[in-house]
Amino acid sequence: xxxxxxxxxxxxxxxxxxxxxxxxxxxxxxxxxxxxxxxxxxxxxxxxxxxxxxxxxxxxxxxxxxxxxxxxxxxxxxxxxxxxxxxxxxxxxxxxxxxxxxxxxxxxxxxxxxxxxxxxxxxxxxxxxxxxxxxxxxxxxxxxxxxxxxxxxxxxxxxxxxxxxxxxxxxxxxxxxxxxxxxxxxxxxxxxxxxxxxxxxxxxxxxxxxxxxxxxxxxxxxxxxxxxxxxxxxxxxxxxxxxxxxxxxxxxxxxxxxxxxxxxx
Numbered sequence: 001x002x003x004x005x006x007x008x009x010x011x012x013x014x015x016x017x018x019x020x021x022x023x024x025x026x027x028x029x030x031x032x033x034x035x036x037x038x039x040x041x042x043x044x045x046x047x048x049x050x051x052x053x054x055x056x057x058x059x060x061x062x063x064x065x066x067x068x069x070x071x072x073x074x075x076x077x078x079x080x081x082x083x084x085x086x087x088x089x090x091x092x093x094x095x096x097x098x099x100x101x102x103x104x105x106x107x108x109x110x111x112x113x114x115x116x117x118x119x120x121x122x123x124x125x126x127x128x129x130x131x132x133x134x135x136x137x138x139x140x141x142x143x144x145x146x147x148x149x150x151x152x153x154x155x156x157x158x159x160x161x162x163x164x165x166x167x168x169x170x171x172x173x174x175x176x177x178x179x180x181x182x183x184x185x186x187x188x189x190x191x192x193x194x195x196x197x198x199x200x201x202x203x204x205x206x207x208x209x210x211x212x213x214x215x216x217x218x219x220x221x222x223x224x225x226x227x228x229x230x231x232x233x234x235x236x237x238x239x240x241x242x243x244x245x246x247x248x249x250x251x252x253x254x255x256x257x258x259x260x261x262x263x264x265x
Contacts, residue, residue: 034058178202
């Protein structure tokens with residue numbers, strides 16, 4: 001079992017996490033401030049750190065940067081209580097392994113940790129880019145556009161999303177239902193798929209199950225007009241990295257898609 005450090009200023013929430021992970025056999029350390037969290041990290045060298053974006057004395061980005069100075073490959077999962085997408089991108093650049101929302105059921109947090117245990121830690125982007133540039137020699141830096149897919153039974157939504165991301169350099173595929181999407185993925189697997197949970201013919205959850213059964217490894221971003229806890233939980237269990245509620249905020253979706261494409265790389 002693993003040693004887990006939780007850096008979280010909300011004591012009730014951190015106590016819930018300690019109970020959850022202790023019952024699974026893990027050793028759980030609690031810190032209610034960034035300074036205390038950094039001290040425990042230095043002394044205990046935990047395998048995983050769950051870090052709130054907003055600690056009582058320091059912002060989570062600063063705490064993450066300090067952790068990176070101590071351990072370049074530390075496995076850190078960010079706890080998101082509702083922060084701008086730009087902060088998530090900044091955390092990702094600093095090597096955050098995963099992100100999970102604080103208002104999800106505790107089982108979703110447990111699932112996020114379980115999935116993190118199966119993945120290797122990741123280098124911060126600055127180190128990764130240096131490594132990659134050293135590995136390349138005489139190759140072109142031009143890259144083909146990332147391909148993404150929108151699956152939604154409402155044509156206006158497909159049109160808006162397609163036009164928005166096409167203008168931003170993505171190649172966008174669109175399908176009006178899950179069966180059509182499966183057929184298209186057989187021909188070309190996009191880097192990321194945006195999927196409406198509630199659709200006729202084949203709903204979003206059924207589509208994601210089929211995609212995972214067929215070993216689709218790309219990113220999945222869920223869309224929903226109704227936040228139904230059981231469906232949301234299953235979508236996260238199937239590996240979706242985020243769920244957005246309609247009506248869509250396109251700027252937030254752009255940040256989510258950018259991050260999702262990085263995660264799927």
